[in-house]
Amino acid sequence: DAGVIQSPRHEVTEMGQEVTLRCKPISGHDYLFWYRQTMMRGLELLIYFNNNVPIDDSGMPEDRFSAKMPNASFSTLKIQPSEPRDSAVYFCASSLDFYEQYFGPGTRLTVT
């Protein structure tokens, strides 16, 4: 298996624009997680899905953030409108159970 795939790897956008981050989990994994990593807050969980259903979105910072998982092999994290403070590395991870999570390479987002 290729592991968790994220795209794009880098995204630079202007404040106010819509940003969509994409994730393909490992086949057969029932859980999918979106994390954000910043210097100030470290690695924090934004939302996670089980069998394509959002279970806990308490980490989503604002209504500008939304996530979907239309099928078992694809998820998106959308920020609309984006702001400079959204600049961070966003990781997607998947898991067969709630023990080890397998992370993608991340998307480095810069909002100017």
Place this chain on the structure above:
Amino acid sequence: DQQVKQNSPSLSVQEGRISILNCDYTNSMFDYFLWYKKYPAEGPTFLISISSIKDKNEDGRFTVFLNKSAKHLSLHIVPSQPGDSAVYFCAARSSNYKLTFGKGTLLTVNP
């Protein structure tokens, strides 16, 4: 409120010596602990874990120790190798199955 703390932002050791990375937590409901390793421009990769019912777990050069009374865990790497140079994250799982991560410790192993 940081529930998982890695108080040493960085650690430098000589090749062949032991590396000890520390992690403290505050939530007594955490029931499972994990260590992840992260290289630059890559995602974290799982390294080793330990259940709260154990006090030690070993996997090759890596050993994790858990002291529940002190709410402290540590990762020992023996012997350390230059390829071990990376950021190490401690993570803890709570009853709602979410992982809480520490901010990481940058380990540098000098040849």
